[in-house]
Amino acid sequence: MPTKIEKDAITGRETTGHEWDGLKELNTPLPKWWLYVFLATIVFAIGQFVLYPSVPYFTGYFPGVLGYSQRRAVDQAVEQVIAQRKAEMDRIAALSFAQIQADPKLLELALVDGRQAFANNCQPCHGAGGGGRPGYPALAAGAWMWGGTLQEIQQTITYGIRSGDADARNSAMPEFGAGMLTPAQIQQVADYVWASFYGNKDEGAPKDVPKDVAEGAKLFADNCAVCHGAQGQGGREVGAPRLASQVHLYGNSREAIVAQITHPHMGVMPAWHARLDPATIKAVALYVHSLGGGE
Ligand code: HEC
Ligand code: HEC
Incomplete structure (x- = not known):
């Protein structure tokens, strides 16, 4: 096919030089902006391809120069939360109850932690919100056997009652039915x-x-x-x-x-110092104290 580039008389544009049965094709290039965007997407794609995980192999994949993976991103986010929580828990462990109570933000965090730990560890026996049931004291009621100050509650939780722990709270009501009374x-x-x-x-x-x-x-x-x-x-x-x-x-x-x-019942409350860290025990004590019966 003969190619002869010429100017179109009507539009003033150049033709491509192609001609079919007297029809000539105008040379109308892509707009420049479109072309540059198109080229930019190619460059961007190559960049992504090199930096991020791309080519699959039979046994794995090319991990990309940055070594990014979604799992690692999640792990990092989790680590960050743990580190943040640890800082808070360290403060709760180090400060006295009075100091924690004087810091509304820290107190709120402690109560949230305490509520969580209570739901996981204490609720099965003491009921939701410390409502209690037969044999398991209602912690919200303020009818304390061993004491309802923060320190007393902390002590009870840490060592338990008749738990077998060396520092447990211990006592026994005599078995009056075994001959002491008729x-x-x-x-x-x-x-x-x-x-x-x-x-x-x-x-x-x-x-x-x-x-x-x-x-x-x-x-x-x-x-x-x-x-x-x-x-x-x-x-x-x-x-x-x-x-x-x-x-x-x-x-x-x-x-x-x-x-x-x-024949007296003698209730047993487990010791928690081996299962909960001191900061969590403090947080739970604050939560229990806040239920309505705290002294
Ligand atoms: C050595 C101390 C001691 C003596 C003496 C004693 N108790 Fe108790 N009593 C207790 C303790 C401790 C409990 C709590 C048991 C538990 O926590 O499981 C208790 C629990 C009770 C309860 C259950 C209360 C409830 O809330 O359900 C009753 C009722 C009771 N005692 C009556 C008596 C009577 C009546 C006598 C005298 C005949 C007596 N106790 C003598 C220590 C004693
Ligand atoms: C296996 C059941 C059980 C679990 C779990 C349990 N407790 Fe208890 N708790 C008891 C019993 C039973 C008593 C009453 C002991 C007695 O009769 O003296 C008690 C007593 C207490 C008391 C003393 C109440 C008073 O009147 O002085 C506190 C405070 C307490 N528990 C807090 C907790 C907290 C906080 C947790 C969770 C970390 C917890 N308990 C988990 C069974 C349990």
Whole structure:
């Protein structure tokens, strides 16, 4: 085909020199901006290709000059979070409760951590929000056996109660049913406790509860007041619960009182110092203290 580049008379443009049956093709090049963008994308693609993972092999892939991988990016992000958390936990471990409470931002972080640790470790026994259930004290209720200050709660969590740990809180209510009191005396003292301390004095009381519980009162003063207090107010040195209360570890019935006097339950709370680090224990103590019963 003959090629003859000439000027088109109508448009004033050059032709490409191609001609088919008298039709001539105008030379209309790509706009410059389009061409440069196109070239730039090629350069960009080559750059990406070299810098980032690209060519697959049979057994792997070319990792790219930067060595980037999404997994590493995630790992780095996680490491960053851990480092940040560690700094906070180090501060919680180092500062006193009063200092933590004086720093609203740190206190908030501690409470978030404490709530999390509580949900993971304590909730199965103590219930959501420390609501408690029979045999497991309601931590939100403020009816503390061993004490409700931050330090006392921290101590309880760290070493436990009858946990077997050398520093655990320990005590035992005597087994009065093993010969110390007769069944009739146990019933008398239980009636006294039930009527006087559990608040069941008046209507609603079963007919067999004697009006006169003087005998039971005497038995209580002789056998029980040493731990539970003369007014049933409880004794924290031995973790003896407050009996003059609406919140009872083993239920509100007369049968529960008789059972406890006869063969006492002795609740066990695990020690946590081997499972939780000191900062987490502090955070949990702050959380428990914040539930409503803190002293
Ligand atoms: C040596 C101290 C001690 C003596 C004495 C003692 N208790 Fe207790 N008592 C305890 C302790 C400790 C508990 C808590 C048991 C637990 O935590 O599992 C308890 C728990 C109880 C409970 C259960 C309270 C609840 O919240 O459910 C009752 C009721 C009770 N005692 C009544 C008596 C009576 C009545 C006597 C006297 C006959 C008596 N106790 C004598 C230490 C004592
Ligand atoms: C295996 C069940 C169990 C787990 C898990 C458990 N506790 Fe306890 N906890 C108990 C029992 C039972 C008692 C009551 C012990 C007694 O009768 O004296 C108790 C008592 C306590 C007390 C003392 C209450 C008082 O009246 O003085 C505190 C505080 C406490 N737990 C906090 C915690 C925290 C915080 C955790 C989680 C780190 C936790 N517990 C995990 C069973 C458990």
